Amino acid sequence: MTRTIAVGPTRTPGPIKRFARRFARQPIAMFAVGLLVVLTLMAVLAPLIATHDPALQNLRARNQGPSSGHWFGTDDIGRDLFSRMVYGARTTLLAPVIAVTVGMVLGVPTGLLAGFKRGPIDAVLGRVADALLALPGLIVAMAIVAVRGPSMVNAMMAVGLNFAPRFFRVVRGTALAIREETFIDASRIAGASDTRLIRSHVLPNIAPPLIVQATIMLGVGVLAEAALSFLGVGVQPPQATWGVLLRRGFDNLSEARYQSIPPGIAITVLILAFQWVGDGLRDSLGREVRRG
Amino acid sequence: MLTYSAKRLIGLLPLLALISLGAFVLTYLTPGDAAIVIAGESASPERLSEIREQLGLDQPLIEQFFRWLGNAVRGDFGRSLVIDRDVSELISARLGPTVSLVLAGMTVAALIGIPAGLVAGRRPGTLVDRGVTFIATLGIAIPSFWLATILISTFAVQHRIFPAIGYVSPFDDPVAWMHRMVLPAIAIGAASAAEVARQTRSAVSDVVQLDHVRTSRSLGVTDRRIMWKHVLKNAAIPIVTVLGLQIGRLLASGVVIELMFGIPGLGSLAVNSVGARDIPTIQGIVVVVALFVLLTNLVVDLSYAVLNPKVRYQ
Numbered sequence: 001m002t003r004t005i006a007v008g009p010t011r012t013p014g015p016i017k018r019f020a021r022r023f024a025r026q027p028i029a030m031f032a033v034g035l036l037v038v039l040t041l042m043a044v045l046a047p048l049i050a051t052h053d054p055a056l057q058n059l060r061a062r063n064q065g066p067s068s069g070h071w072f073g074t075d076d077i078g079r080d081l082f083s084r085m086v087y088g089a090r091t092t093l094l095a096p097v098i099a100v101t102v103g104m105v106l107g108v109p110t111g112l113l114a115g116f117k118r119g120p121i122d123a124v125l126g127r128v129a130d131a132l133l134a135l136p137g138l139i140v141a142m143a144i145v146a147v148r149g150p151s152m153v154n155a156m157m158a159v160g161l162n163f164a165p166r167f168f169r170v171v172r173g174t175a176l177a178i179r180e181e182t183f184i185d186a187s188r189i190a191g192a193s194d195t196r197l198i199r200s201h202v203l204p205n206i207a208p209p210l211i212v213q214a215t216i217m218l219g220v221g222v223l224a225e226a227a228l229s230f231l232g233v234g235v236q237p238p239q240a241t242w243g244v245l246l247r248r249g250f251d252n253l254s255e256a257r258y259q260s261i262p263p264g265i266a267i268t269v270l271i272l273a274f275q276w277v278g279d280g281l282r283d284s285l286g287r288e289v290r291r292g
Numbered sequence: 293m294l295t296y297s298a299k300r301l302i303g304l305l306p307l308l309a310l311i312s313l314g315a316f317v318l319t320y321l322t323p324g325d326a327a328i329v330i331a332g333e334s335a336s337p338e339r340l341s342e343i344r345e346q347l348g349l350d351q352p353l354i355e356q357f358f359r360w361l362g363n364a365v366r367g368d369f370g371r372s373l374v375i376d377r378d379v380s381e382l383i384s385a386r387l388g389p390t391v392s393l394v395l396a397g398m399t400v401a402a403l404i405g406i407p408a409g410l411v412a413g414r415r416p417g418t419l420v421d422r423g424v425t426f427i428a429t430l431g432i433a434i435p436s437f438w439l440a441t442i443l444i445s446t447f448a449v450q451h452r453i454f455p456a457i458g459y460v461s462p463f464d465d466p467v468a469w470m471h472r473m474v475l476p477a478i479a480i481g482a483a484s485a486a487e488v489a490r491q492t493r494s495a496v497s498d499v500v501q502l503d504h505v506r507t508s509r510s511l512g513v514t515d516r517r518i519m520w521k522h523v524l525k526n527a528a529i530p531i532v533t534v535l536g537l538q539i540g541r542l543l544a545s546g547v548v549i550e551l552m553f554g555i556p557g558l559g560s561l562a563v564n565s566v567g568a569r570d571i572p573t574i575q576g577i578v579v580v581v582a583l584f585v586l587l588t589n590l591v592v593d594l595s596y597a598v599l600n601p602k603v604r605y606q
Contacts, residue, residue: 127306127307127310128310130307131307131310131311131314131582132314134307134311134540134582134585134586134589135311135314135578135581135582135585136540136543136544136581136582136585137544138544138545138547139543139544139547139562139577139578139581140578142547142562142563142566142574143315143318143562143566143574143575143577143578144318144321145566146565146566146567146569146571146574147318147319147321147326147569147571148321219433223435226435226437227435227437227544227545227547227548230437230548231547231548231551231563232567233566246435246437246438246441249441250437250441250444250552253441253444253445253449254449257445257449257450260438260441260442260445263438264434264435264438264441264442267435267438268430268433268434268435268438269433271432271433271435272429272430272433275429275432275433
């Protein structure tokens with residue numbers, strides 16, 4: 001009998017790989033990932049899934065209950081609610097991505113700068129982040145929409161501005177912890193430049209907590225978009241998101257009580273999915289990063 | 293303690309200056325001529341110059357800011373562009389309903405969240421714990437305005453137990469106020485209750501696993517005594533923190549809830565002002581709400597110093 005012993009370059013997997021491996025072992029989180037994949041497919045394949053034209057009005061079939069012809073019933077001008085939900089998934093899923101992207105573009109570089117350079121830059125950026133955190137996001141988003149004009153992109157960019165300080169804090173905190181590690185000193189002594197240090201040591205270590213934060217903020221973004229659409233300052237008709245459908249359901253409450261149920265469940269499930277993925281990702285962080 | 297409070301209060305000033313700057317800049321985010329955007333394309337030249345003068349758009353930028361800031365410090369945010377009233381007057385008239393709604397929501401959050409968290413956290417891993425944790429996760433995910441829709445449809449439309457809209461000041465008629473506040477308070481407070489329950493649970497479950505608590509338990513100290521003497525004392529800081537953090541959340545979801553229940557507070561004022569592009573009023577609301585949030589954060593921080601004297605000397 002011969003025993004093979006692993007020889008050769010067995011590199012320990014990098015922080016990102018270890019993170020992914022731990023994540024794949026979590027059933028609830030993987031289930032939530034599945035949910036998100038299904039919802040995304042539904043949004044992409046909307047024309048194939050929808051049973052009706054989502055904008056087609058039929059005034060002879062107003063406020064109908066669920067039936068075999070209209071699975072979720074029809075709204076107050078006779079549009080098919082199932083088809084409107086399927087198409088609405090597109091903007092509903094896109095909106096939080098815009099907000100999180102804006103938040104990361106603003107928060108990540110500034111966080112790196114503050115955490116890595118410290119000193120007066122850190123103090124100034126920290127104050128700005130504190131000020132942004134004190135502002136209630138929804139009211140600021142409404143204020144920005146008031147001056148820039150109502151549109152989904154304007155609204156979500158405003159929400160992204162509110163997300164930025166949260167990303168800033170995560171990145172700054174992690175950068176602060178990492179810059180004290182011995183391997184950073186070692187690289188520096190070996191002559192590595194700041195850019196190289198950030199690219200090959202800081203970024204890979206910041207990625208996992210950043211991904212956790214981004215996932216959680218996607219869920220918050222879903223809620224923010226729904227609230228702004230509910231208030232009528234998000235997407236403009238005829239486009240619809242699940243938040244818009246909720247608002248119409250509320251306005252139709254006395255005619256058709258069930259109308260807000262499907263979009264309400266859909267939004268809740270979407271937020272839950274992001275939360276579960278976020279929780280799973282956080283549990284996958286492992287001690288070496290969580291400590292920092 | 294007094295010096296500590298004063299120091300913290302002074303620390304707020306740069307933040308307030310930054311927030312004011314942000315609110316001031318709002319006017320300049322308007323694409324093109326702010327006056328035309330506000331008054332509409334068809335406005336007469338007289339109306340446009342009136343708005344320019346009111347917003348101070350005809351003066352140099354720096355001068356405008358300091359004049360605006362100087363007035364804002366004295367609580368003067370200018371006149372509303374829509375209603376012939378001072379912004380400060382509009383805001384102070386709306387403050388009462390919003391504060392009473394936030395307090396009602398906070399009561400729901402504390403009365404449901406803290407006991408639920410205590411029950412779940414004292415025996416981590418049990419069925420009760422899992423149940424509370426699951427409901428809390430759901431509670432955070434359900435949008436407050438959908439919950440409000442369900443509540444209105446069930447308890448105001450189908451069964452006429454609570455009124456769907458309307459507001460009565462608690463000083464005029466406390467019973468009518470409570471009756472009208474039940475549904476909005478649950479709608480606005482549910483997510484906060486869930487968050488408070490989660491944080492309380494994790495704080496309590498951390499404490500009950502500490503060595504000295506386990507020792508006390510093994511020595512036969514009663515559960516009740518352990519809860520009061522060890523657990524609540526140690527878990528108080530995280531619970532106070534999470535309760536304080538709810539103010540911002542309640543103010544934000546209050547915007548939609550006020551609109552849905554017809555409560556004449558800051559939120560519905562904000563919605564109306566956004567619709568009418570009444571920039572001075574929006575600026576006023578942003579600054580007032582931010583001040584509100586900053587002050588509650590300060591109160592939370594000061595309560596740490598009361599609960600834990602070590603904080604005062606850092």
